[in-house]
Amino acid sequence: MSIEVKGLRKRFGGFQALDDVSFSVGQGELLALLGPSGSGKTTLLRIIAGLEHADAGTVLFDGHDAAARHPRERGVGFVFQHYALFRHMTVFENVAFGLRVRPRAERPVESEIRRKVNELLGLVQLDYLGSRYPSQLSGGQRQRVALARALAVEPKVLLLDEPFGALDARVRQELRRWLRRLHAEIHLTSVFVTHDQEEALELANRVVVMNEGRIEQDGTPDDVVEHPATPFVLNFLGQVNIFHGRVQDGTAWLGPLALEYPEHPHTEARTAAGYSRPHELDISRSDDGGGLWGTVSDVRMAGAVVKFELLDDQRSPIQVELGREQYAQIRAIIGESVYVKPRRVRVFMQEPGG
Amino acid sequence: MSVHSTDRRPSQPVRHLSEPPVVRWGLTAVALAFLALFLLLPLVTVFLEAFGHGVRAYLAAVAEPEALAALRLTLLAAAIAVPANLVFGVCAGWAITKFEFPGRNVLTTLIDLPFAVSPVIAGMVFVLLFGRQGFLGPWAAEHGVRIVFAVPGIVLATIFVSFPFVAREIIPVMEAAGTQEEEAARVLGAGGFQTFFRVTLPNIKWGLLYGGILSNARAMGEFGAVSVVSGKIRGLTNTLPLHVEILYNEYAFQAAFAVASLLTFLALVTLVVKTVVERRLGVASEETRPEAAVAGTG
Numbered sequence: 001m002s003i004e005v006k007g008l009r010k011r012f013g014g015f016q017a018l019d020d021v022s023f024s025v026g027q028g029e030l031l032a033l034l035g036p037s038g039s040g041k042t043t044l045l046r047i048i049a050g051l052e053h054a055d056a057g058t059v060l061f062d063g064h065d066a067a068a069r070h071p072r073e074r075g076v077g078f079v080f081q082h083y084a085l086f087r088h089m090t091v092f093e094n095v096a097f098g099l100r101v102r103p104r105a106e107r108p109v110e111s112e113i114r115r116k117v118n119e120l121l122g123l124v125q126l127d128y129l130g131s132r133y134p135s136q137l138s139g140g141q142r143q144r145v146a147l148a149r150a151l152a153v154e155p156k157v158l159l160l161d162e163p164f165g166a167l168d169a170r171v172r173q174e175l176r177r178w179l180r181r182l183h184a185e186i187h188l189t190s191v192f193v194t195h196d197q198e199e200a201l202e203l204a205n206r207v208v209v210m211n212e213g214r215i216e217q218d219g220t221p222d223d224v225v226e227h228p229a230t231p232f233v234l235n236f237l238g239q240v241n242i243f244h245g246r247v248q249d250g251t252a253w254l255g256p257l258a259l260e261y262p263e264h265p266h267t268e269a270r271t272a273a274g275y276s277r278p279h280e281l282d283i284s285r286s287d288d289g290g291g292l293w294g295t296v297s298d299v300r301m302a303g304a305v306v307k308f309e310l311l312d313d314q315r316s317p318i319q320v321e322l323g324r325e326q327y328a329q330i331r332a333i334i335g336e337s338v339y340v341k342p343r344r345v346r347v348f349m350q351e352p353g354g
Numbered sequence: 355m356s357v358h359s360t361d362r363r364p365s366q367p368v369r370h371l372s373e374p375p376v377v378r379w380g381l382t383a384v385a386l387a388f389l390a391l392f393l394l395l396p397l398v399t400v401f402l403e404a405f406g407h408g409v410r411a412y413l414a415a416v417a418e419p420e421a422l423a424a425l426r427l428t429l430l431a432a433a434i435a436v437p438a439n440l441v442f443g444v445c446a447g448w449a450i451t452k453f454e455f456p457g458r459n460v461l462t463t464l465i466d467l468p469f470a471v472s473p474v475i476a477g478m479v480f481v482l483l484f485g486r487q488g489f490l491g492p493w494a495a496e497h498g499v500r501i502v503f504a505v506p507g508i509v510l511a512t513i514f515v516s517f518p519f520v521a522r523e524i525i526p527v528m529e530a531a532g533t534q535e536e537e538a539a540r541v542l543g544a545g546g547f548q549t550f551f552r553v554t555l556p557n558i559k560w561g562l563l564y565g566g567i568l569s570n571a572r573a574m575g576e577f578g579a580v581s582v583v584s585g586k587i588r589g590l591t592n593t594l595p596l597h598v599e600i601l602y603n604e605y606a607f608q609a610a611f612a613v614a615s616l617l618t619f620l621a622l623v624t625l626v627v628k629t630v631v632e633r634r635l636g637v638a639s640e641e642t643r644p645e646a647a648v649a650g651t652g
Contacts, residue, residue: 049541050541071540071542071543076541077541078538078541080534080537080538082534084534084535084537085535085538086535086539086553087557088557089556097539097542097544098542098543101542101543101544101545101548101552149538150542152542153542153543
């Protein structure tokens, strides 16, 4: 099933949780809603699920207005951040719940329910835990029960709210891989909310980056990493160095850096900033132009990369990441002066008045 | 902590793990003495006095028509008040914990009102409200309903004094449980009734049980409020506590204690019912209790 969200607005008291949000999810897509806490991503997911009402805007499922449908007919499976398992029911009964509450005419017979629940428990690799209670399970197991429960009603859309947020790093990795395999297997249209950019980039086919109730960018993981639409996206998707300055006459003057900037050929100067990721900077010992001098203030070996912190002449820090081999050629130590040159700078003009 | 330090110094005796025996025994003795003085002694006295003139006199006092009428009335009032309070308590708890609405805090405070107000005043309020000169009195008289100095007044007063118990017990439980399980049920396609009976009710059943028991104890034992609205018409509007007082004032001590022992029996029956229900619910869902306890602290 495809989802189309048009012009959603939602306000909680004085807080604008969603401000004119529109996007769509194609059949079989695995989409991530990525953003910091308070960016409105969970509210958006809850509105799609029908757990919250929008002040304005519509949610269309396959072109039909979803608001008119009872949750039962929406065909939505929802996985809550803290699992929300029924704690007085066994794992088996938790998964069976969605089938048991169906109207008598649509309810499968007991043997069919058993077969279905056992099949789902097999799918999430928990068939041996059917008679346990949620309190006896680990976090990862609970999360998988929650997923099996959501899938039991044969949803056409799967919505997951911070599905791995409450789990430790290793379990999270494992579940992530497992969820991706599952998605490849059953190909269910899925939307998940996360504040972890790594999770979003690794898992999703498409990422919607949100901030303060608005969509900052909607694109493939590659898009948002390589072609961030706004400084916010750039900042949110990892560490970045900022060079402040201005643009004028087709050139960006960013401190000691001068770059071509054909997007602004006008004589009127505008405030701007250039952004480079730590791995997009090179270090050398000679001034070959297009860079700046800095003093090494910290060197850390971090696995496959070496992390430098340099101070420019304003004593503001610049982060640089070099590969082991590059580092072997430089071998700069703390206190030394080195020449830093960005291979790539993304320039964003500030909005007038902003 | 303590285990850690004993590991390091195995030769030292584990002194700080528990209080010295003197303190332990002392505290236990104080608790037991207190219980004996304030609980056991009065209880024994009731039964000693009740049976002081022999079993026959006891049975005669208990089987007296007026005593039986009082027993019936007390049971009737409790039988109406407790279910009413259970329904009200769940409604109030639901409203307060699952929704945000203006006046929510006022409602929370109002629920405690019967605890704060003296029962006698509560009784007076009903007399003023439904009495002949009262605000609703003429309307009630027109419709041929007697409220004050009749059974309805007694029931109303009983409900008033016993209603906070259920709400008080289940509001913290509901608050700790949150709304996520209900939301999960809704997305899975459950209707309102299904959600309530399959998800909410099992989560609050212990609170309901304890609230119901406290509410019942208060309903059967209430004296002040009921004594104002009852008018103490023997055989008609006397509850057991009122009947005890009347007998006592007439120097019929043995009869007074015999009737009082009936109230004590009712209390014991309540405790037995509680234990039985607890055991049954406990067998049905061994797992929910520790979880609920944990949720309660969080």
